[in-house]
Amino acid sequence: MHIVVCIKQVPDSAQIRVHPVTNTIMRQGVPAIVNPYDLFALEEALRLKDKFGGKVTMLCMGPPQAEDALKKCISFGADDAVLVTDRSFAGADTLATSYALAAAIRQIGKEQKVDIVFTGKQTIDGDTAQVGPGIAKRLGLQLLTYVSRIADLDLEKDTITVERRAEGGVQVLQTAVPCLITMLEGTNEMRFAPLENMIHAARYPVRKWNKEAAGIEDVTKIGLKGSPTVVSKVFGPTPRAEKALMQSVEDATPRDVSLNVIQKIFTQHPTLERDILAKASV
């Protein structure tokens, strides 16, 4: 069985600052991480590999530095990694990205037939959840989004049964393989890599493909040219009007510290305690 897991290297959004004047995102110095949602996809792929054997190939489109993200996936246990990197990919929206990734998956499929493609639910920087479905459409794969559990995989009949979180319940879906699965977050826990894997990953020569190697046929469909999305306006979140206050407390235990702080808050906002109690009694 051959599984391809698509990942993206994203800036750690927990550490991103919005420039106070221009409202643009300040990426400088913000660490780049593997999109956290993609790690659930990777772990699920590794579990399938543990169970059924086979190979997990990582795929990422991005700048050369994205190699680090792929090496990290190798350390978790992926077998191979391809970085699709070319200046002409810059400025891609989800349409152009899914075009490029679909082309690369076709190339990977020429080396060994691909049975399942995994992606995360969405990325934490774009939040669109469009790339996975885009790839499925372009490759003509069955699409299973927001999957919370893989219930069964029958390699002889080429069928897969998954649970999918939907509004008001869980859908149990069965479809044919090959398929594309976008994995829901919180559905598994990433393993802790053994030391041997860490050293193997540090040495691993990630394959780098330019647009030709990735099998791109129509250059008008990639990068900025292939991206119809337009950003019409950028605005920052409104800062809160209340300023944070610093309180110093001397108590010895966490319990006393919290009681003391709560007391101080109630003293400063005389109606707060009453309001909370009133709400609680409703």
Next chain:
Amino acid sequence: MSEKFDVIVVGAGPSGNAAAYTAAKAGLSVLQIERGEYPGSKNVQGAILYANALEQIIPDFRDDAPLERHIIEQRMWVLDDESFVGTHFRSDDYNKPPYNRYTIIRAQFDKWFSSKVKEAGALVICETTVECLLMDGDQVVGVRCDRQGGEVFADVVILADGVNSTLARKAGFHGEIQAGNVALAVKEILFMPQETIEARFNVKDEEGVVIEMFGKITDGLMGTGFLYTNRDSITLGVGCMLSDFKQNPNRTSPYAMLEKMKAHPSIAPMIAGGEMKEYCAHLIPEGGFHAVPKVFGNGWMIVGDSGGFVNAVHREGSNLAMTTGRLAAETAIAAKAAGKGFAAKQLAGYKSALDESFVMKDLHKYRDMPSVFHDNSQFFTTYPELVNRAARTMLTVDGIDKKTKEKEIFSSFRKSRSLAGLAGDAFKLWRAFR
């Protein structure tokens, strides 16, 4: 069977990176193990980069290292509660490349340094904690990490695991760190538009200013404050001896000290409007010469903060770290070439190289400094107040003649410190700086 490397370097700060780079560049097989998510993620420093130490490792580092501003002006402030007396030294000489020192942001700088280490051929693994050294008799033969199958071997282990120096302590190479030998520093990075910084500090382009401060900001504790200008942020911090924090009757906490410093009437306007980007605290080994432990043994060497290599008087640390890292790696390279094993005898060259370098010479010069300031808190309270009062008296035009003012100033000194005390303090300082 686990792998064996020529050298394992524990830690990816300046000393670890210098060691790993130097050894890998010379063709040794190097494994570097870092606890943080990436090199620089856990590191805390002001930070000033002194060019010379890095130049000796990567001569053309200026081409692509993430440097903030080169320093063209150094200010030294002595503060009381309302005012400061200071000297500024600014020279156009500092504006001629190659520049001598820079402000840097360590999270970015360390990542860059680490990329050079990888280019040189070392294997770098992160998010991995070394739990202990592996011994074969009294010879260090490798390390054990917190991962499955975590044993890995090497001829030499270079300990660059930072101020707490946990590995050397666990291995019994030295004892617990003493509160009197470490300072606790807290700092904030405040975001500020580039133009604001340049207007406030009278600089342009990539020029920067450093302000060193001491006096009442530390509440009588032995310590100093600092302010550095980065490209679009300001670093502001204060640090005092940990033992002083412990003994301080006012029980001032480090963050409260920093808050008070930020509110000082001479400091507040410089940082007004700054948005906090980062805050952190760290220990700095400031025990000096007398606190440097045994730095090498059978199969191991200790570098950087782990070895207490910090010149607290001149606020130098990362340059000592890089130099010690480089010297340790050079020792390992020489030992490998000699082919006589890696016992203490073969690594003794590290200690002699240290002694011959500025590292031990400078630490020796200021060997008595910590104890002088430690036992004499008047240097941080009484004198700053007196100096500021003297300046105020002399510079306030109020109809009193200057001769009377001089007398008043002198008697204020006499009142606060006896003549013998004044003379004694002067002698102590002279002795310590000599």
